[in-house]
Amino acid sequence: xxxxxxxxxxxxxxxxxxxxxxxxxxxxxxxxxxxxxxxxxxxxxxxxxxxxxxxxxxxxxxxxxxxxxxxxxxxxxxxxxxxxxxxxxxxxxxxxxxxxxxxxxxxxxxxxxxxxxxxx
Numbered sequence: 001x002x003x004x005x006x007x008x009x010x011x012x013x014x015x016x017x018x019x020x021x022x023x024x025x026x027x028x029x030x031x032x033x034x035x036x037x038x039x040x041x042x043x044x045x046x047x048x049x050x051x052x053x054x055x056x057x058x059x060x061x062x063x064x065x066x067x068x069x070x071x072x073x074x075x076x077x078x079x080x081x082x083x084x085x086x087x088x089x090x091x092x093x094x095x096x097x098x099x100x101x102x103x104x105x106x107x108x109x110x111x112x113x114x115x116x117x118x119x120x
Contacts, residue, residue: 004064004116006042006087013086019079031069037107038070038079045113060118067098067111080110091116 011022020026025039044064049057066083070076084093091114100109 003118004042004044004062005090006064006066009090010040010083010086013082016079016082016086019075019082038068038072038075040066040068040079040083042066050117058120060120062116062118063094063113064116065098065111065113067100067109069107069109071106071108073108076108076110080112084112087114 007022007026007028010016010026016022020036020038020040022040025031025036027035027039027041029041029043031039031041042064044062047060047062050059050061051057066080066087068076068079068083070079084096087093093112093114095113098109098111098113101107102109
């Protein structure tokens with residue numbers, strides 16, 4: 001399990017919880033088959049330790065991507081916005097408008113990339 005507190009902060013959003021249940025619809029890396037829609041998948045995509053010459057790193061800079069999947073395009077947009085609101089005071093949103101459509105599953109994907117600096 002990741003050290004990023006994404007799940008905890010999404011779970012703290014009452015507005016997001018009104019649309020989906022974070023305990024059953026928010027996953028790191030991959031969602032299980034037949035997960036109820038909409039759902040969120042997030043993953044770490046890069047990172048680096050903020051090293052110093054005279055001491056070990058005391059912060060890690062981690063880039064992650066969060067994607068919302070749904071058959072309802074407008075709801076996917078709404079969930080992405082609520083997830084962004086739940087996280088953006090804690091990290092930097094770099095690319096706020098990732099979009100995709102998966103024809104095999106007929107799912108819209110809406111998401112964002114962000115950087116999170118975590119103290120060790």
